[in-house]
Amino acid sequence: MIKRIVIPGEEIKARVKDHVYERNGKFYSKVYGVLIEDKGVGRIVPLKGHYVPRKGDIVIGVIEEIKYGGCLVDINTAESAFLPTEREYEQGDLISAEVDSINEVKEARLTNDRKLFGGALVEVDPVKIPRIIGKNNSMIDMIREKTGTKIVVGRNGRIWIKGEETSKAAEAIDMIVKHTHATGLTETIKNFLEGESR
Amino acid sequence: MKNPGIKLLDENGKRLDGRGLKELRPITIKAGVLDRADGSCYLEWGGNKVLAGVYGPREVIPRHLADPLKARVVYRYNLAPFSVDERARPGPSRRSIEISKVSREALEKAIFLEEFPKTQIDVYVEVLEAEAGTRCAALTAASVALADAGIPMRDLVTACAAGKIEGKIALDLMKEEDNYGEADFPIAIMPRTKEIVLMQMDGNFTREELTEALETAINGAMQVYELQKKALKERYKIEGE
Structure with missing residues (x-):
């Protein structure tokens, strides 16, 4: 496995699905990211990015405005999302919701809303979220288990934590963000979480 | 003048600073210097x-300027x-x-604007110290900052100027050469295809001189491109390798 940094316009020889564009049969990177290549197949993980809503994503939003038949919710995108709901929310309430549909200008409609009471909110770059979740939720489940906290991870780069050891969980997330591309990260985080709590 | x-x-x-005709001034580029910006250089x-x-x-x-088909680029050269x-x-x-307008149009060619409909991408470039060739320096820095912000682009944009001093074509004019020379010719390219995205001229060239100046400027830009690449690749180190 080879890892290297690619910049926009750099030719990619490996077969990559996302974050590339094609010109005359050749593929070039669209973004500034890390190419992870193994036996001619690879993927590009952007180093920084923006949240683009996709159907089925779980996001964490802040109620911005109450409208007739629903609310406008800030979900860390340029345009606010609409949440049709009967429930009575107040401006500033924190909710988790699922993206129901996207229109042609990438505005989202939300569904399955749940209000989040108390807790703490951590904001990270949305491109780091898959690493924080881990393969089959392995990383996030480990943090939940070892710190005994409730965690909701939003695809839009917002993470809600509630429980006794909130700060420790937040510190672990911070470590993942700083060392996203390190190998053996799960072990490092495990050791950190199992260490003496200060 | x-x-x-x-x-x-x-x-x-x-030349006055001891450079040859086809030599660049020393350039240093550092990506990711501002904490509060999404990308910086x-x-x-x-x-x-x-x-x-x-x-x-x-x-x-203001909201009415939103384009439902693509993102809007705001470039401020100050x-x-x-x-x-x-x-x-x-x-x-x-x-x-004027510089803001032509630079904005150069960047619009490189960014995948259609991926962010109804949004705006702000690029602010502050010239803290000027000594000829600031529009090239500003555009070069802006494209590194855009890449650093994680914005999808076809290629980086690299700018460099050529000019004419004492009847000879020279690369990357300095202040005195810009003021007292015969011509200044800044261009910006997308290095992969060498497509020209900005071209301006001040002064006079013959047809042959223009061809030579263009070639000189593109060669200069390719050298600048290597430095941009280096700045981005050195920003992050892959751990555990």
Whole structure:
């Protein structure tokens, strides 16, 4: 496995699905990211990015405005999302919701809303979220288990934590963000979480 | 401007700062210098010092300027009052508005604007110290900052100028050469395809000189491109390798 940094316009020889564009049969990177290549197949993980809503994503939003038949919710995108709901929310309430549909200008409609009471909110770059979740939720489940906290991870780069050891969980997330591309990260985080709590 | 009797080339063909005709001034580029911006870059190019910050894609303000098909790019080239010998009057001038427009159009060619409909990407470039060739320095820094912000692009944008001094084509003019030389010719390219995205000219060239100047400027830009690449690749180190 080879890892290297690619910049926009750099030719990619490996077969990559996302974050590339094609010109005359050749593929070039669209973004500034890390190419992870193994036996001619690879993927590009952007180093920084923006949240683009996709159907089925779980996001964490802040109620911005109450409208007739629903609310406008800030979900860390340029345009606010609409949440049709009967429930009575107040401006500033924190909710988790699922993206129901996207229109042609990438505005989202939300569904399955749940209000989040108390807790703490951590904001990270949305491109780091898959690493924080881990393969089959392995990383996030480990943090939940070892710190005994409730965690909701939003695809839009917002993470809600509630429980006794909130700060420790937040510190672990911070470590993942700083060392996203390190190998053996799960072990490092495990050791950190199992260490003496200060 | 009339030359007050400065010889721009000595008998060995060296320039005022000892450079050859086809040599660049020293350039340093550093990506990711501002915490509050999504992407940023600090660049020193000879006596030029520029700082670029990129924000967005974010909500378009004022709202009626939003384009439902693509993102809008806002580019602000600003000359700091203390950047030049005689204090520059703060705020946009005729010159800086023009530079902002042509630079914006150059970047619009490189960014995948259609991926962010109804949004705005802000690019602010502050020239902290100016010594000829600031539009090239600003654009070069801006494209590194855009890449650093994670904005999808076809390619980086690299700018470099050529010019004419004492009847000879020279790369990357410095202040005296710009003031007393015969021509200044800044261009910006997308290095992979060498497509020209910005071209301006001040002064006179013959047809042959123009061809040579274009070739010289593209060669210079390719050297600058290597430095941009290096700055981005060195920003992050892959751990555990």
